[in-house]
Amino acid sequence: MPDEPILEMRGLRKTFGRAEVVCGVDIVVRRGEKVCMLGPSGSGKTTTLRCLNLLTEPSSGELYFHGQLVGRWPSGRGSRSAANDAQRLRRHVSMVFQHFGLFPHLTALDNVTLGPVHVLGMNRREAAERARALLRRVGLEQFAEKHPATLSGGQRQRVAIARAMAMNPDVILFDEPTSALDPEMVGEVLSIMEQLASDGMTMVIVTHETNFARHVADRVVVMENGVILEEGTPVDIFERPTQRRTREILRARVQA
Amino acid sequence: MLSLTNANPLTILQLLLAGGEVTLEVSIGSWLVSVIAGLLFLAFRQAPYRPVRWAADFVITCLRSMPQLVLLYLVFFGLGGIGININPIVSAIVALGLTEAGFTSEVYRAGLLTVSDEQREAGASLGLGSFQIFRLIVLPEMVPFLVPPLLNSFVGLTKAATIASAVGVPEILYQSTTIINETFQVLLVSMLVIVLYVIFTVPLTRLSAALELRLGYAH
Amino acid sequence: MSLTELESWMPVLLQGLLVSLELTAVASLLTFAFATMIALLRISPLRPIRLVTTAFVDLDRSVPLLALLIFVYFGLGKYLAFLGLPAFWVAVLAISVNEAAYLGEVYRAAIESISQEQWDAATSLGLSRRQTLALVILPQAVPAGIPPTVNDVIYILKASSLASLVSVNELTNVSTQLVSVTFLPMQIYMTIGAMYLALTVPLSYFARWLEVYVNRRLGLRVPPEAAHGAVVPIAGATDLSAAVSAKDATDA
Numbered sequence: 001m002p003d004e005p006i007l008e009m010r011g012l013r014k015t016f017g018r019a020e021v022v023c024g025v026d027i028v029v030r031r032g033e034k035v036c037m038l039g040p041s042g043s044g045k046t047t048t049l050r051c052l053n054l055l056t057e058p059s060s061g062e063l064y065f066h067g068q069l070v071g072r073w074p075s076g077r078g079s080r081s082a083a084n085d086a087q088r089l090r091r092h093v094s095m096v097f098q099h100f101g102l103f104p105h106l107t108a109l110d111n112v113t114l115g116p117v118h119v120l121g122m123n124r125r126e127a128a129e130r131a132r133a134l135l136r137r138v139g140l141e142q143f144a145e146k147h148p149a150t151l152s153g154g155q156r157q158r159v160a161i162a163r164a165m166a167m168n169p170d171v172i173l174f175d176e177p178t179s180a181l182d183p184e185m186v187g188e189v190l191s192i193m194e195q196l197a198s199d200g201m202t203m204v205i206v207t208h209e210t211n212f213a214r215h216v217a218d219r220v221v222v223m224e225n226g227v228i229l230e231e232g233t234p235v236d237i238f239e240r241p242t243q244r245r246t247r248e249i250l251r252a253r254v255q256a
Numbered sequence: 257m258l259s260l261t262n263a264n265p266l267t268i269l270q271l272l273l274a275g276g277e278v279t280l281e282v283s284i285g286s287w288l289v290s291v292i293a294g295l296l297f298l299a300f301r302q303a304p305y306r307p308v309r310w311a312a313d314f315v316i317t318c319l320r321s322m323p324q325l326v327l328l329y330l331v332f333f334g335l336g337g338i339g340i341n342i343n344p345i346v347s348a349i350v351a352l353g354l355t356e357a358g359f360t361s362e363v364y365r366a367g368l369l370t371v372s373d374e375q376r377e378a379g380a381s382l383g384l385g386s387f388q389i390f391r392l393i394v395l396p397e398m399v400p401f402l403v404p405p406l407l408n409s410f411v412g413l414t415k416a417a418t419i420a421s422a423v424g425v426p427e428i429l430y431q432s433t434t435i436i437n438e439t440f441q442v443l444l445v446s447m448l449v450i451v452l453y454v455i456f457t458v459p460l461t462r463l464s465a466a467l468e469l470r471l472g473y474a475h
Numbered sequence: 476m477s478l479t480e481l482e483s484w485m486p487v488l489l490q491g492l493l494v495s496l497e498l499t500a501v502a503s504l505l506t507f508a509f510a511t512m513i514a515l516l517r518i519s520p521l522r523p524i525r526l527v528t529t530a531f532v533d534l535d536r537s538v539p540l541l542a543l544l545i546f547v548y549f550g551l552g553k554y555l556a557f558l559g560l561p562a563f564w565v566a567v568l569a570i571s572v573n574e575a576a577y578l579g580e581v582y583r584a585a586i587e588s589i590s591q592e593q594w595d596a597a598t599s600l601g602l603s604r605r606q607t608l609a610l611v612i613l614p615q616a617v618p619a620g621i622p623p624t625v626n627d628v629i630y631i632l633k634a635s636s637l638a639s640l641v642s643v644n645e646l647t648n649v650s651t652q653l654v655s656v657t658f659l660p661m662q663i664y665m666t667i668g669a670m671y672l673a674l675t676v677p678l679s680y681f682a683r684w685l686e687v688y689v690n691r692r693l694g695l696r697v698p699p700e701a702a703h704g705a706v707v708p709i710a711g712a713t714d715l716s717a718a719v720s721a722k723d724a725t726d727a
Contacts, residue, residue, distance in 0.1 A: 055595050083604075091601040101596030105614045115600035118610060160596075167600060321629065321675035323636035326647060326668050333660035415539035422640055429542050436549055446546035454537040461536070 004031045005067065006170050006202055007052055007093065012061035014047050021047045023226040025061075029171060029204055034197050036213035036234075037206045039223035040249060045206045048223070049173050052204065053093040054086040065089055066170075091119055094164035098176040100156040102148040108135065108159045109144040112166045120167065127166075134162040138192050154185030158192055171202040178209060210250060214238055222246050265444060268435055272448055275431030282348050282420050282427060283413040289353025290409065294360025301361065316358040324419050327351045332423045348420035356409055356416075363405040367398035404468040411457050411464070428452070484653055484663065491649030492670060498566060498645055499632040505571035506578055506627060513579030518586060520604065535576035541637050544569040548641040566638035570631055578627050585619040586612060622686035629675045629682065636671070646670065 007029040014022040022044040029035055029052075037045040050056035054063070058073045070089050071082060102111050112131035116122040122130075135141045138158040140151075148156050157177055164172050177193070178186045190212050197203060197216050207213060213220055213234060220237040222229045230237060230246045241247050300312035319327070332347035342350070371394045379389040421430035432445045439445075516528040547569045548562060555565055589612050597607040639648035650667045654660045 053599055055599055087601055087603055090599055093599075095595075095599035097592055097596060097599075099592055101592045101599075103593065103596070103611050103615075114597075114610060115602070118606055119601040163600070317676055317679060318672055321633070321672055321679055322668055323633040323647065323671055325636045325639070326664060326671060329647075329651075329660065330664045330668060333654065334664050335661070337658070337660035415537075415542075418539040418541040419637070421541070429539070429545065432542075433545060433549075442546065442550045446542075446550060449542055449546075450534070450538050453539065453542070454534060457537045458533055461533075 005029065006031055006065070007204075008064040008067075009048075009052060009058075010062045010064075012048060012051055013059050014044075014051060014056065015059045021226055022051070025223075025226070025228055027052075027221065027228075029202060031170075032200050032202055033218045034202075034216055035204045035219050035221060036217035037204065037221045037223060038208070038210065038213060038249070039229070040252070043223040044226040045221075045223045046175055049175055049204060049206050052173055053090050053095055055095070063089075065092070091167060092170045093173065094167050094169035094171075095173045095175065096157070096160050096164050096177050098180050100148070100153075100160045100180070102156055102160055102163075104148050107145050107147055108140065108151070111148070111159055112163045115163065115167050131162070131166055134165050135159070137165075137195075138162045139188075152185060153181045154188045157181065157185075157189045161189070161192055161196070165196070165201075171204065172196070174203065174205040174207070176206050176208065178207070210238070222249060224249065265448075268439070268441070268445060269448060271431050271435060272428055272445070272452065275426060275428035276452060278345070278425060279414060279417045279427040282345060282352070282417040282425060283410065285345075285349035286351075286353035286356060286413050286417070287406075287410045289349060290356035290360045290413075291406065293354060293357035294364060297357055297361035298364045301365070316361060319355050320358040322355070324352060324355050324416060325422060327355060328419060328423060344420065344423040344425045347423060348417070348425050352413055352416050352419070356413060360406070360409060363402060363409070366405075367401045368394070370401045371397045400467075400471055404464040404471070407460060407464040407467075411460050414457065415453070480657075480659075480662075481666065484657075484666070487649050487653060488646065488667060488670065491644060491646035491667075494563070494643065495632065495635050495645040495647075498563065498570075498635045498638060498643065499628065502567045502570040502574070502631050502635070503628045505567060506574045506631065507624065509571055509575030510578035510582055513575055514582035514586060515608075517579065517583045532576045532580065535573060538573065540570065540573045540634055541640065543573050544637055544641055552641075562638070562642045565641060566635070566643050570634050570638075574627060574631060574634070578623065581623045582616070582620050585616040588619065589615050618689045618692060622682050622689055625678065625682040625685060629678050632675055632678075633671070 005028050007027075009025065009027045012022055012025040012027070013020065025044070025048050027035075027048065037049065039045045047056055051058045051061070051063070054071070058071075060073045062072045063070045070085055075082065102108075103114065106114065109128060109131050112134060113124065113127040116127040116130065117124055132141060132144060135144050138161055140155055140158055140162070143151060143155060143159075148159070151159065161172075161177075174193070178189050181189065186209070190209065193203070193205070193212075194216055205213075205217075215234070217234050219231065220234050221231045222237060222241075222243075224245065229249075230241055230243050237246065238250065241250070297312055297316055301309055301316075303309055303312070328348060328351040331342065331351045332344060335342060335347075375393055375397065376389055379393045384392065417427055418429040420427050421433070424430070428449060432449050436442050436445050513528060513532060516524055517532070519525050519528070544566060548565050552562065552565055555561075593611055593615070594607060597611040602610065635645055636647040638645050639651060642648070646667050650663050654663050657663065
């Protein structure tokens with residue numbers, strides 16, 4: 001069922017101290033969909049993304065996974081069962097970080113097998129086999145035994161993508177995956193992501209890469225000041241945005 | 257010694273505070289010794305002759321590696337044994353001050369390192385002489401970095417001063433053992449001493465941490 | 476001091492040294508265990524636990540070791556003796572409880588120097604808090620904790636001389652007894668001073684070397700992006716040096 005919603009967040013608000021960073025966002029991610037989130041820095045897109053796998057706990061809102069309620073906020077804070085629910089959710093919702101978040105004390109291969117072995121309970125040999133296959137897919141099989149410090153930024157991010165894929169997730173969240181990269185390494189990461197997209201992976205991508213959004217996204221979400229300014233197909237958003245502000249934001253991005 | 261046969265907590269507190277005064281004498285004295293001796297050590301460590309630097313380094317390492325109590329015994333009993341009699345308080349000030357000086361000279365050295373060469377070069381490019389550079393640029397820039405560790409060092413010495421009790425200096429711990437021996441009020445006396453130390457050291461430690469944090473932001 | 480004199484003291488002094496070493500070994504192990512516990516409690520997700528631990532650390536750090544030693548000896552000594560635990564164990568307990576507050580703070584700083592992104596990355600893989608600590612955070616924090624741990628052994632060996640004041644027959648105590656018989660304080664205290672130095676000086680040079688070595692290894696491992704991208708590790712590093720210098724203040 002292609003239209004089946006995988007992740008659904010309703011009425012998301014997030015405040016840090018006094019600052020309200022996200023003020024009422026509704027977002028639905030359907031199976032196989034590629035959602036790109038654009039917006040100036042500080043617009044709340046990264047916070048929204050982090051709320052989708054509960055790395056950041058919403059101040060208020062409801063989160064559904066496959067139509068089932070995962071949590072409703074404000075709630076009994078910090079309860080053990082809530083923590084367990086969040087932990088279970090994350091098995092199915094992987095994340096790729098801006099600064100890669102690779103574990104520096106582990107080899108590329110061990111980075112990829114850590115989750116499958118310790119969270120999914122897979123045996124080491126099987127996990128290692130699959131990890132090698134994934135590293136091959138991102139073109140890094142020969143770097144399996146290397147530590148992250150010896151890899152380039154682009155290579156690290158590809159390992160991080162392989163690590164996310166190793167969990168066999170229902171959806172992968174990308175938090176500005178190319179922002180920390182030197183320009184010449186952006187391409188290799190984006191092409192891996194495109195490949196992943198064409199394989200049918202469900203993806204939510206916070207990015208500044210408008211070109212990538214234009215031809216990979218099924219849906220583009222433009223955020224500013226903690227709200228969704230406009231949402232639609234890339235054609236809608238890039239060719240005929242309804243908001244003047246959307247056009248300004250996108251123009252600023254293209255020039256940047 | 258006051259009679260303690262019908263000791264009430266207030267009398268005990270008074271006796272302890274009298275000991276506290278001696279503790280402060282010892283700790284302020286040894287702090288001053290460490291601040292000055294630390295400077296001398298630093299000078300030797302920056303000496304142009306390598307053997308001098310090595311010797312200074314070795315002496316500092318030895319001072320810092322020796323149990324304070326043994327050093328105190330050396331100064332008080334050892335020197336006494338060869339006819340050099342120093343009173344207990346001065347012995348404690350010297351022994352604690354010298355061990356601390358090793359640490360203090362490290363603090364000075366780290367302070368010098370906080371001032372970048374670029375700052376010195378900027379001074380030189382304004383035509384300042386090397387002493388002027390030190391006085392007008394290096395010193396003012398490094399002093400804020402010296403304050404927190406030197407404050408910590410003083411707090412440490414107020415605690416180390418208890419060791420002076422071993423040679424009969426009537427500081428706070430010596431007073432408390434005397435009181436305990438006469439009244440058997442172990443719990444009361446030890447609680448009072450601990451509370452006094454907490455009241456005295458926690459604010460100073462916090463202050464030092466806060467100052468250090470501000471330095472961190474300034475950079 | 477003639478050689479024969481020295482020779483006649485040696486058996487007694489060596490006997491005392493052995494007790495000092497035993498005391499240091501046992502107290503070091505306990506300190507290590509307590510410090511690890513304190514560090515983990517200090518970063519507990521539960522606020523009340525953090526607050527109580529912080530208060531304990533503050534209290535513990537305010538109390539001079541010798542005061543703690545004497546109060547425990549006066550207060551609990553007779554009960555412990557009743558349980559068959561001699562003054563040796565009073566000293567072990569007091570030293571390790573007192574020292575664990577410092578070492579625990581150093582360990583905590585080492586743990587907190589690991590960037591938030593490491594926690595996020597591990598959490599987003601579905602690892603539990605405990606798994607994250609055990610598999611991701613601690614393996615990275617441990618190297619930074621090793622040199623301070625060696626330094627701490629040195630500190631404990633020095634502190635063990637205070638046990639002489641609560642009747643433990645360690646090196647300082649036996650030498651004081653020798654002094655009372657021979658009336659040669661300078662010679663005898665010089666001798667044991669040299670014995671302490673023979674142990675602590677090489678150890679402290681080793682700790683210094685270890686620190687340089689570990690820093691170099693860590694420097695290799697920290698990805699440059701993480702180094703300038705996140706504020707956390709840098710703040711953590713100052714914290715670590717602060718903890719170390721605060722510790723040094725009393726150490727010296």
